[in-house]
Amino acid sequence: MSVSKKMSEIDIFQKLKSGNIKAFEQIYHKYWPKLFDQAHRRLADDEIVKEFIQDLFTELWQNRETIKIHTSISSYLHQALKFKIYNYYKSQQVQERYKQFIDTQRPPHLTNNITEERINYIDLHQALKHSIEKLPNQTKLAYKLKQEGGLTYSEIAATLKISTSTVEKHIMKALKLIREELKHFIWLLFILF
Incomplete structure (x- = not known):
């Protein structure tokens, strides 16, 4: 240039x-x-x-x-x-895993009624997006680079011009805050991940 x-x-x-x-x-x-x-x-x-x-x-x-x-x-x-x-494809994979789980776990008499499960998934997805957006700026950026961008800790450190240990702290902080925000979804998270 x-x-x-x-x-x-x-x-x-x-x-x-x-x-x-x-x-x-x-x-x-x-x-x-x-x-x-x-x-x-x-x-x-x-x-x-x-x-x-x-x-x-x-x-x-x-x-x-x-x-x-x-x-x-x-x-x-x-x-x-x-x-x-990347996030779109990842979301599609989660939806597919959830759908497969629901299909295998649903009792036969509920085969045609999946509205509640879809609503639960949509609620979870929205809650996750909301919890990520509530993260402090640097923590949110580090988390997105890791989860959505697939970057390694050292790549994130180079991108953000911070140390690798600081990146690790940001990721741990993000996961802790997200878990806290999504604690009422914990049963669903366990199933999906």
């Missing part, structure tokens, strides 16, 4: 951080097609892809004051989208 291009990205990002809607629109129009192509190669569903990208840009705008970009806007957006896709 040339120095002038890097400076231009830094300028645009600084304007975004200060709430400049034109800078946001410039980022949106520049990266939306590239992000769409990236996601569409991994997911065939255009609507889900569009929803992910819309969420990504919504989060960029809402969190613009606290976001730290260490490489480039492009790298940040592509990595964030990768996390969303």
